[in-house]
Amino acid sequence: MTRQIAALACALAVTLTTSSLAQVNPRVDPGVLQKIRAEGMDRSQVMSVFDQFVTAIGPRLAGSPEYKKAADWARDTLSSWGLADARLESWEFGRGWELERLVIEMVEPRYMPLHAYAEAWSASTRGEISGAPIFVGGKPLADLTAMRGRLAGAIVLSQPLVTAFVRADRVQPTTSGTPVRPGAPPMPRQGTQNQASPQQVAQLLREAGAGAILRSSAGEHGTVFVLGRDQGANAQPSIVVAAEHYNMVARMVENGHPVKLRVNMQTRFLTKDTSSYNVVAEIPGTDPALKDGVVLLGAHLDSWHTGTGATDNADGSAAVMEAMRILKAIGARPRRTIRVALWGGEEEGLLGSRAYVAAHYAGAANKVARDNVAAYLNLDPGMGPVYGWYME
Numbered sequence: 198m199t200r201q202i203a204a205l206a207c208a209l210a211v212t213l214t215t216s217s218l219a220q221v222n223p224r225v226d227p228g229v230l231q232k233i234r235a236e237g238m239d240r241s242q243v244m245s246v247f248d249q250f251v252t253a254i255g256p257r258l259a260g261s262p263e264y265k266k267a268a269d270w271a272r273d274t275l276s277s278w279g280l281a282d283a284r285l286e287s288w289e290f291g292r293g294w295e296l297e298r299l300v301i302e303m304v305e306p307r308y309m310p311l312h313a314y315a316e317a318w319s320a321s322t323r324g325e326i327s328g329a330p331i332f333v334g335g336k337p338l339a340d341l342t343a344m345r346g347r348l349a350g351a352i353v354l355s356q357p358l359v360t361a362f363v364r365a366d367r368v369q370p371t372t373s374g375t376p377v378r379p380g381a382p383p384m385p386r387q388g389t390q391n392q393a394s395p396q397q398v399a400q401l402l403r404e405a406g407a408g409a410i411l412r413s414s415a416g417e418h419g420t421v422f423v424l425g426r427d428q429g430a431n432a433q434p435s436i437v438v439a440a441e442h443y444n445m446v447a448r449m450v451e452n453g454h455p456v457k458l459r460v461n462m463q464t465r466f467l468t469k470d471t472s473s474y475n476v477v478a479e480i481p482g483t484d485p486a487l488k489d490g491v492v493l494l495g496a497h498l499d500s501w502h503t504g505t506g507a508t509d510n511a512d513g514s515a516a517v518m519e520a521m522r523i524l525k526a527i528g529a530r531p532r533r534t535i536r537v538a539l540w541g542g543e544e545e546g547l548l549g550s551r552a553y554v555a556a557h558y559a560g561a562a563n564k565v566a567r568d569n570v571a572a573y574l575n576l577d578p579g580m581g582p583v584y585g586w587y588m589e
């Protein structure tokens with residue numbers, strides 16, 4: 198999207214005062230605003246929707262059965278509220294993935310379970326592996342190549358010690374005096390200048406047939422940042438370990454302590470349904486001259502696999518659904534069509550919204566539909582607290 202307004206739609210519905218909006222635009226009906234406020238404040242369902250996504254369904258990784266469950270539930274719920282044409286729109290995503298089991302523990306010189314997560318689309322280990330880990334992180338390519346013979350089937354610490362941590366939330370536009378770059382900030386660099394590149398390390402480990410690849414995270418105090426993408430035939434068993442535990446094991450290896458780990462990760466690739474889905478529903482416009490115009494509310498429904506995606510982006514999804522519910526419940530008769538879309542595959546690169554644009558707004562054939570979009574409001578505050586409205 199080239200033009201995005203990150204918006205807390207629910208808060209808009211319930212917090213803007215009748216008088217302030219009416220002063221800005223005399224065509225705003227104060228009675229409707231009063232009804233919106235009462236519906237949102239007195240009969241809100243936003244928490245039960247949020248709870249369904251976060252507590253009942255949980256992680257909603259694109260391509261997973263849980264994502265489909267969330268999309269089906271959202272469609273059925275929007276439909277039950279009386280929204281028109283509540284539907285799933287499918288688009289080609291690729292194979293899904295599920296984690297079935299992950300055990301990673303230190304068994305020598307003392308027992309300790311390690312704090313770690315599977316990278317998404319990681320391959321399985323060949324059953325349980327145990328042995329002394331090999332630390333290759335931060336070494337020059339020549340050193341790695343010399344170690345190659347020891348790597349087959351081994352548990353490998355593939356990244357340098359974590360010395361630069363992420364110690365603050367990203368800067369929020371509302372609390373910054375200077376413009377803030379949209380998107381996630383880059384992760385700090387670890388290691389030295391002459392170390393092998395991540396691509397060289399990955400290739401070497403793949404060719405050597407490493408048994409399990411341990412990666413580090415720049416999060417602190419047990420915070421672990423985990424993503425992942427489908428590497429196809431090159432998928433490896435890849436696990437992200439909390440920095441404090443990663444560094445501890447790596448130091449033991451470096452200092453010659455007899456450390457031994459045990460790892461068993463079992464994952465499953467899902468190829469039966471390679472589609473993902475956007476959820477779409479609307480309140481049709483009522484003005485004969487304007488009803489083809491569309492105000493689009495969007496939020497991504499998918500999340501990563503290691504958490505419940507509460508603030509990224511179940512809160513956004515629940516808020517845009519609640520905004521639609523409120524409008525329908527009060528019998529709003531908008532002049533333009535108001536459409537809600539819950540996107541899939543956002544975390545892998547805005548894939549669901551891009552597919553929607555390709556299907557409905559791109560190219561000469563869609564010029565009329567494109568020109569009819571009056572506004573797009575996107576809600577995706579990401580991690581951290583929800584601060585409010587801003588433009589990016």
Ligand SMILES: [Zn+2]
Nearest residue numbers: 509510577579
């Ligand atoms: Zn997000």
